Amino acid sequence: xxxxxxxxxxxxxxxxxxxxxxxxxxxxxxxxxxxxxxxxxxxxxxxxxxxxxxxxxxxxxxxxxxxxxxxxxxxxxxxxxxxxxxxxxxxxxxxxxxxxxxxxxxxxxxxxxxxxxxxxxxxxxxxxxxxxxxxxxxxxxxxxxxxxxxxxxxxxxxxxxxxxxxxxxxxxxxxxxxxxxxxxxxxxxxxxxxxxxxxxxxxxxxxxxxxxxxxxxxxxxxxxxxxxxxxxxxxxxxxxxxxxxxxxxxxxxxxxxxxxxxxxxxxxxxxxxxxxxxxxxxxxxxxxxxxxxxxxxxxxxxxxxxxxxxxxxxxxxxxxxxxxx
Amino acid sequence: xxxxxxxxxxxxxxxxxxxxxxxxxxxxxxxxxxxxxxxxxxxxxxxxxxxxxxxxxxxxxxxxxxxxxxxxxxxxxxxxxxxxxxxxxxxxxxxxxxxxxxxxxxxxxxxxxxxxxxxxxxxxxxxxxxxxxxxxxxxxxxxxxxxxxxxxxxxxxxxxxxxxxxxxxxxxxxxxxxxxxxxxxxxxxxxxxxxxxxxxxxxxxxxxxxxxxxxxxxxxxxxxxxxxxxxxxxxxxxxxxxxxxxxxxxxxxxxxxxxxxxxxxxxxxxxxxxxxxxxxxxxxxxxxxxxxxxxxxxxxxxxxxxxxxxxxx
Numbered sequence: 001x002x003x004x005x006x007x008x009x010x011x012x013x014x015x016x017x018x019x020x021x022x023x024x025x026x027x028x029x030x031x032x033x034x035x036x037x038x039x040x041x042x043x044x045x046x047x048x049x050x051x052x053x054x055x056x057x058x059x060x061x062x063x064x065x066x067x068x069x070x071x072x073x074x075x076x077x078x079x080x081x082x083x084x085x086x087x088x089x090x091x092x093x094x095x096x097x098x099x100x101x102x103x104x105x106x107x108x109x110x111x112x113x114x115x116x117x118x119x120x121x122x123x124x125x126x127x128x129x130x131x132x133x134x135x136x137x138x139x140x141x142x143x144x145x146x147x148x149x150x151x152x153x154x155x156x157x158x159x160x161x162x163x164x165x166x167x168x169x170x171x172x173x174x175x176x177x178x179x180x181x182x183x184x185x186x187x188x189x190x191x192x193x194x195x196x197x198x199x200x201x202x203x204x205x206x207x208x209x210x211x212x213x214x215x216x217x218x219x220x221x222x223x224x225x226x227x228x229x230x231x232x233x234x235x236x237x238x239x240x241x242x243x244x245x246x247x248x249x250x251x252x253x254x255x256x257x258x259x260x261x262x263x264x265x266x267x268x269x270x271x272x273x274x275x276x277x278x279x280x281x282x283x284x285x286x287x288x289x290x291x292x293x294x295x296x297x298x299x300x301x302x303x304x305x306x307x308x309x310x311x312x313x314x315x316x317x318x319x320x321x322x323x324x325x
Numbered sequence: 326x327x328x329x330x331x332x333x334x335x336x337x338x339x340x341x342x343x344x345x346x347x348x349x350x351x352x353x354x355x356x357x358x359x360x361x362x363x364x365x366x367x368x369x370x371x372x373x374x375x376x377x378x379x380x381x382x383x384x385x386x387x388x389x390x391x392x393x394x395x396x397x398x399x400x401x402x403x404x405x406x407x408x409x410x411x412x413x414x415x416x417x418x419x420x421x422x423x424x425x426x427x428x429x430x431x432x433x434x435x436x437x438x439x440x441x442x443x444x445x446x447x448x449x450x451x452x453x454x455x456x457x458x459x460x461x462x463x464x465x466x467x468x469x470x471x472x473x474x475x476x477x478x479x480x481x482x483x484x485x486x487x488x489x490x491x492x493x494x495x496x497x498x499x500x501x502x503x504x505x506x507x508x509x510x511x512x513x514x515x516x517x518x519x520x521x522x523x524x525x526x527x528x529x530x531x532x533x534x535x536x537x538x539x540x541x542x543x544x545x546x547x548x549x550x551x552x553x554x555x556x557x558x559x560x561x562x563x564x565x566x567x568x569x570x571x572x573x574x575x576x577x578x579x580x581x582x583x584x585x586x587x588x589x590x591x592x593x594x595x596x597x598x599x600x601x602x603x604x605x606x607x608x609x610x611x612x613x614x615x616x617x618x619x620x621x622x623x624x625x626x627x628x629x630x631x632x633x634x635x636x637x638x
Contacts, residue, residue, distance in 0.1 A: 015467075015468050015471070018468055019468075026484060136620070136623070136624075137616075137620065139623065140566065140616065140619045140620040140623050141616050141619070141620075142570040142573055142574055142577075142615070142619070143574070144573075144574060144577045144578075144593070145593065145612050145615065145616060148593070148597055148600065148608060148612065149612075151600065152600055152605065152608075156600060156601055256471070257473045260472070260473045260475070260476045261473065261475065263475070263476075263479070263578070264475070264574060264577075264578065267577075267578055268597075278479075279479070279578055279579075279580075281483070282479055282480075282482065282483035282580055283483075283579060283580060285483065285486065290480065290483055294480065297472070297476065298471075298472075301471045301472065302471070305471060
């Protein structure tokens with residue numbers, strides 16, 4: 001087990017190293033960082049001095065080492081657009097994105113599992129057919145179109161919910177801001193969270209339904225029925241429990257893509273998160289922000305993957321055996 | 326669509342196709358037939374856009390601001406000349422959608438083709454050569470698979486535009502989008518082709534070809550490739566829907582096609598600005614077109630998967 005953990009962590013470190021390499025190459029070779037900092041009329045000597053002070057004359061491998069070292073300390077330099085430290089910009093916007101992503105993930109998990117269980121147990125009912133149609137539409141509609149649709153329905157026509165921004169936020173601690181504590185904050189969260197979570201919800205629903213149908217066919221369920229256990233105990237105590245392992249794995253892995261897909265939802269709803277910051281950086285070629293975002297998303301993905309893999313080993317003893325090999 | 330994908334075997338190909346199981350399953354699935362008709366109609370509409378469209382929406386001499394923001398014909402204040410109404414600049418919506426469909430399908434189709442080309446080549450090489458080459462290609466694929474395609478496409482878009490600063494977005498948008506989509510979708514093809522190549526490699530016909538002394542590339546392309554293409558066809562169909570969505574999303578985010586050469590995504594982005602002023606048709610019709618297109622392509626893909634692979638049901 002220990003060997004597996006170590007090997008797995010080495011792999012993760014390798015992936016992260018590859019990501020930082022891409023980020024570094026972008027940072028160093030896509031557009032000259034010095035050119036972005038100085039004006040046209042800056043004297044050559046001044047430019048050379050800045051170049052020297054940034055260490056751009058050192059061997060590339062040394063520069064890469066320094067980049068990784070700084071990345072380990074979450075230092076990514078100064079944004080070309082905002083003239084502020086990238087880390088500060090990202091930290092300011094992180095709470096908005098994380099609150100949105102976790103709310104969306106929670107919504108997707110709860111509603112997806114409920115819908116999946118229902119459509120597995122009542123396979124031929126009309127409601128199950130409706131769920132299936134909804135899931136097909138959910139997979140086919142692009143995120144931004146769902147967002148526009150929801151805004152038009154609930155903000156323009158009905159006027160029930162706000163369509164842009166985070167509402168009123170409350171500051172907690174030195175840098176975290178939350179929208180969970182005010183009613184306008186909560187109301188603002190509803191539409192973006194549904195938009196962001198809908199795709200994952202349909203994914204989880206399809207998965208739970210397929211897994212449930214599989215499990216309900218097994219011998220131990222038949223045996224439980226023969227023993228005269230109640231339908232509720234069989235369905236929820238035995239069947240659902242055994243479907244949850246793959247569901248939690250997929251849901252965990254999807255959390256990373258939810259954070260990445262937040263870029264689109266944030267744009268549609270003008271949500272002041274990291275996604276909008278990244279999009280602006282792409283449009284304005286603000287390489288430090290792009291590099292930092294890339295490394296950060298890479299870190300999130302790798303950590304989630306690692307945790308899911310390790311949890312899998314803890315939950316399922318059969319996998320532990322193959323890991324030992 | 327399905328006809329073109331069958332290997333043409335002379336005169337009897339059409340007749341053979343009409344007798345095949347796939348066609349029978351196609352005839353028995355009304356949903357697949359409806360989807361095929363819609364996709365076909367949209368393809369034809371897109372290809373013939375310049376002929377069908379009542380107006381050229383991008384000819385400044387024929388677009389008048391006095392026609393701006395007219396509602397669809399059946400609504401109060403609608404103009405009989407413009408069936409689906411006009412946008413903020415007086416462009417005919419129906420014509421703009423046809424032109425947008427053309428751009429969207431072209432970018433999506435080329436992107437998927439590029440992805441398939443890269444993926445199939447790398448998958449064949451990885452599966453056939455094996456060893457270190459295989460390990461290297463698959464590691465790269467693993468790393469890339471942990472990131473969503475849209476993020477990779479955004480990054481590539483940003484990097485390319487900053488490297489080629491001199492070129493305007495008008496000329497570079499389509500190639501950049503195609504490359505972005507190609508580079509973000511190749512992994513699935515590579516994995517599928519690699520695993521089936523592994524199986525095919527051990528079969529007698531490959532050994533025979535090797536014995537005759539054929540060079541490895543010839544064996545890969547002429548002999549192994551046709552036998553691993555089945556699953557690729559399914560991925561190709563499903564990916565077309567995804568690629569169209571990716572292009573539309575990038576254009577909606579403002580890093581894809583510019584408003585002067587709009588795709589469906591650009592049209593939706595333009596229309597989105599008029600959502601609150603009540604001009605719903607500027608966003609609704611391009612949006613509905615995109616949704617119906619992707620839904621139909623996905624339905625076709627689902628059906629194809631079930632038809633080619635009855636075990637998966």
